[in-house]
Amino acid sequence: MLPKINQLLYIQVATSDETEAAIEYKTRIADETEGELYIEIPVREGTSRYKRLYLGDELSAYYLSSEGVKHYFNSHVLGFKEDVVRLVRIRKPELESITKIQRRNFLRxxxxxxxxxxxxxxxxxxxxxxxxxxxxxxxxxxxxxxxxxxxxxxxxxxxxxxxxxxxxxxxxxxxxxxxxxxxxxxxxxxxxxxxxxxxxxxxxxxxxxxxxxxx
The missing domain is CATH 2.40.10.220 (predicted glycosyltransferase like domains)
Structure with missing residues (x-):
């Protein structure tokens, strides 16, 4: 199943800093197109700290199904959209690329x-x-x-x-x-x-x- 609008996403961002790469952020899918997801600015879990994303940032993401099963996919930042709030455009995953096992191929x-x-x-x-x-x-x-x-x-x-x-x-x-x-x-x-x-x-x-x- 593909992630849907209003679904929560949990992401980690690729970096050569292992401590930073392990931090998990939470965001929400605000909109979508055929090939893109529009997400809110991610927030670090348990804090109010926002994560600034840049064009090309590589992401490891997962979302939960209604049964509580984690579904993982990799993506990257395509750009930004100015709406009522600023949204981040990321590549929408192909259905066959979504797995129940995390594959952090995005890492440098x-x-x-x-x-x-x-x-x-x-x-x-x-x-x-x-x-x-x-x-x-x-x-x-x-x-x-x-x-x-x-x-x-x-x-x-x-x-x-x-x-x-x-x-x-x-x-x-x-x-x-x-x-x-x-x-x-x-x-x-x-x-x-x-x-x-x-x-x-x-x-x-x-x-x-x-x-x-x-x-």
């Missing part, structure tokens, strides 16, 4: 991939630390003029299991920077402009990478 995977970065007339190559359908992180030597809020054009080199090579192009924004004990800086980015076709390339790579890691 560790991967060292080449990524070209360009902003303010600068262009250079970095190596990613992890990648996902909602964003990437990479390591910097700390000498580049990168700061939180910086927007950049990126080209990610993807190597698939069948030997093919492809690029994913997108615009990303730096959301957090963390200095490591090695002196290097981990730069965490979210996608702010990416076509669905480019995002699917990255998600395909993540699925293949997860399969390799499990083996």
């Amino acid at each position: 995977v560790g991967a060292e991939l080449e990524m070209a970065v360009q902003f303010s007339g600068l262009r250079f190559i970095v190596i990613t630390d992890d990648v996902g359908g909602g964003g990437v992180s990479f390591l910097s030597d700390g000498k580049r003029p990168i700061q939180e809020g910086q927007e950049m054009e990126c080209w990610l080199l993807l190597n698939f299991r069948n030997g093919s090579i492809d690029h994913a192009q997108y615009k990303a924004e730096v959301v957090r920077m963390k200095k490591l004990e090695t002196g290097r800086v981990q730069v965490m980015c979210k996608f702010i402009a990416i076509s669905e076709n480019e995002r699917q390339k990255i998600i395909r790579y993540c699925f293949e990478r997860q399969f390799e890691l499990r083996k």
Whole structure:
């Protein structure tokens, strides 16, 4: 059964921060279209803390049937709709993708991939630390003029299991920077402009990478 209007959804949001990824938020389905669900801004369970979502955020969600059975599906944020209150547009799951077992395939995977970065007339190559359908992180030597809020054009080199090579192009924004004990800086980015076709390339790579890691 598909989730319905007014049904409560319980979601977790993909992030490389394991503590944050484990937090559960509650929301309600306010409206729907053929391929989308419109949900209210999620609230952390047991508090009044709202969770701000961004375009491309990957979600693990579940809802309860009338018998109390949990039904899980994965989705991602498609955008927003200004109504009486602001609503979040997420992809509606296919019926066959809904399961009674949680499958958090949305989580980012560790991967060292080449990524070209360009902003303010600068262009250079970095190596990613992890990648996902909602964003990437990479390591910097700390000498580049990168700061939180910086927007950049990126080209990610993807190597698939069948030997093919492809690029994913997108615009990303730096959301957090963390200095490591090695002196290097981990730069965490979210996608702010990416076509669905480019995002699917990255998600395909993540699925293949997860399969390799499990083996």
